[in-house]
Amino acid sequence: MSEQPDGEVVDARGLVCPAPIVRLARAARGRPAGTLLTVLATDPAAEVDVPAWARMRGHTVVRSRREDDGVLAVTVQIG
Amino acid sequence: MHVVDANPPRVILDAGGQAPLLPVAREAFIAALDEGWADPRRLHAEGRRARLLLDGAREAIAAVVGARTDEVDLAPSHTAALHAAVRDVTRGRRRSGSDVVVSAVERAAVLNAAQFTAARSTTVQVTTAQVATAQSTTTHPAGSRVTVGVDRSGRVDADAFCQAVRQPGVALAALQHANGEVGTRQPVEQVHAAARSAGVPLLVDAGASLGHVDVGQSWDLLAAGAGDFGGPSGIGVLVTRTGVRRSPDRPEDEDRWFPGGVSVPAAIAAAVALQSAHADREQADRDRRALVDLLRRRVAAEVPDVDVVGDPEDRLPHVLTFSCLYVDGEALVTALDARGYAVGSGSACTSSALEPSHVLAAMGVLTHGNVRIALPRGTARHDVERFCDDLPGVVAELRDRAGVTGL
Numbered sequence: 001m002s003e004q005p006d007g008e009v010v011d012a013r014g015l016v017c018p019a020p021i022v023r024l025a026r027a028a029r030g031r032p033a034g035t036l037l038t039v040l041a042t043d044p045a046a047e048v049d050v051p052a053w054a055r056m057r058g059h060t061v062v063r064s065r066r067e068d069d070g071v072l073a074v075t076v077q078i079g
Numbered sequence: 080m081h082v083v084d085a086n087p088p089r090v091i092l093d094a095g096g097q098a099p100l101l102p103v104a105r106e107a108f109i110a111a112l113d114e115g116w117a118d119p120r121r122l123h124a125e126g127r128r129a130r131l132l133l134d135g136a137r138e139a140i141a142a143v144v145g146a147r148t149d150e151v152d153l154a155p156s157h158t159a160a161l162h163a164a165v166r167d168v169t170r171g172r173r174r175s176g177s178d179v180v181v182s183a184v185e186r187a188a189v190l191n192a193a194q195f196t197a198a199r200s201t202t203v204q205v206t207t208a209q210v211a212t213a214q215s216t217t218t219h220p221a222g223s224r225v226t227v228g229v230d231r232s233g234r235v236d237a238d239a240f241c242q243a244v245r246q247p248g249v250a251l252a253a254l255q256h257a258n259g260e261v262g263t264r265q266p267v268e269q270v271h272a273a274a275r276s277a278g279v280p281l282l283v284d285a286g287a288s289l290g291h292v293d294v295g296q297s298w299d300l301l302a303a304g305a306g307d308f309g310g311p312s313g314i315g316v317l318v319t320r321t322g323v324r325r326s327p328d329r330p331e332d333e334d335r336w337f338p339g340g341v342s343v344p345a346a347i348a349a350a351v352a353l354q355s356a357h358a359d360r361e362q363a364d365r366d367r368r369a370l371v372d373l374l375r376r377r378v379a380a381e382v383p384d385v386d387v388v389g390d391p392e393d394r395l396p397h398v399l400t401f402s403c404l405y406v407d408g409e410a411l412v413t414a415l416d417a418r419g420y421a422v423g424s425g426s427a428c429t430s431s432a433l434e435p436s437h438v439l440a441a442m443g444v445l446t447h448g449n450v451r452i453a454l455p456r457g458t459a460r461h462d463v464e465r466f467c468d469d470l471p472g473v474v475a476e477l478r479d480r481a482g483v484t485g486l
Contacts, residue, residue: 016427017408017427017435018404018407018447018448021447025405025486044434044435045426045427045434045435045446045447047440048439048445048446049447052402052446056445
């Protein structure tokens with residue numbers, strides 16, 4: 001079995017909106033299409049804002065899950 | 080010499096929940112402080128006059144919404160009206176069920192009241208008349224709040240809502256007439272027909288609509304707050320169709336549904352505000368609808384990376400919401416305020432709970448950098464144009480300062 005890779009991790013834990021999206025956008029800048037990035041966030045707005053940002057930027061959310069410690073982990077594929 | 084005006088004139092673009100008091104409502108309020116100061120429960124001439132004025136206010140409100148005067152109750156707030164509607168109907172219908180069906184974008188007062196009432200089981204004790212000591216006790220199981228989702232425009236899935244209402248064990252359904260944050264109108268006619276055939280009463284929160292659009296007759300209970308239509312704060316309206324079963328979920332009081340009653344001068348001012356709003360509704364709709372169209376077009380065209388949300392057509396005339404990517408909502412509200420514009424926001428950083436607007440979240444649209452506009456009646460076109468001229472610069476400056484330009 002092979003678990004889908006999460007790519008580079010963008011740690012936005014402890015940041016509040018819009019900082020997690022800003023950090024994710026900085027990490028995404030200049031990356032080739034198909035690159036995977038996983039953002040970790042504790043801000044309640046991130047659950048909505050990461051997919052909304054991805055939609056506005058033409059990226060795709062491939063996975064979104066809530067870790068046991070309550071941290072949100074969203075994996076985005078750069079479009 | 081060029082003089083810079085240090086205090087730009089205020090432009091109020093945040094009339095949702097509390098609009099500026101209409102001048103006629105202000106006059107009525109002041110007159111009623113003299114005429115209707117007394118306790119309407121008293122039997123003397125002054126008390127009777129206050130009672131007469133209060134009943135006149137209810138009658139005027141009833142006429143606007145197409146109801147009978149005895150179907151109109153006045154509450155101390157919109158929130159109190161919504162809480163009472165949910166609590167009293169679920170209690171009245173506890174033998175039919177305890178589930179409450181709501182849309183995901185109802186006001187927090189509806190969502191929280193539905194959660195509160197559905198989650199508790201109710202115990203009904205019946206003491207038989209023949210043997211005073213014999214009691215038959217029936218415990219009705221706790222129910223659930225059934226929440227129906229919305230699409231990207233904020234409109235509830237009507238088929239899913241109707242299907243939820245038809246399930247056994249539903250005490251009450253609640254669907255707003257239109258959403259006050261994003262303006263989108265809801266399919267209340269279709270939902271009311273389904274609720275009626277299922278024998279479930281429908282509570283329609285018309286808080287954002289009453290006085291602004293025709294709220295129609297597709298409801299069994301109708302709730303609103305006077306502040307939304309240019310009346311004073313401190314008055315909520317709950318209209319309950321005759322035949323809707325409700326039972327007071329609170330201690331006994333002479334004012335059965337809203338203990339302690341309401342301020343008589345505020346009630347009169349609310350009724351006058353509603354009459355006035357009703358009388359110029361079509362003109363106010365045309366004027367403000369055109370201004371929101373202008374705002375929508377210019378914001379989308381002139382502010383880069385902006386998510387303008389809500390239904391562009393089937394909507395309230397005066398409401399518009401948009402979110403600016405990478406911008407802090409609190410900073411945006413503050414920067415606009417400094418330039419003379421009062422706007423609302425659904426961003427998490429602008430709420431004390433640090434939670435983003437549940438409406439924007441349910442729609443799946445950007446929650447940060449959010450600006451919520453609700454135009455009061457009489458908003459001047461040049462003020463809206465000036466706002467459109469200033470907004471792109473304000474957003475650009477905030478993005479520059481945060482170092483996010485070009486991200």
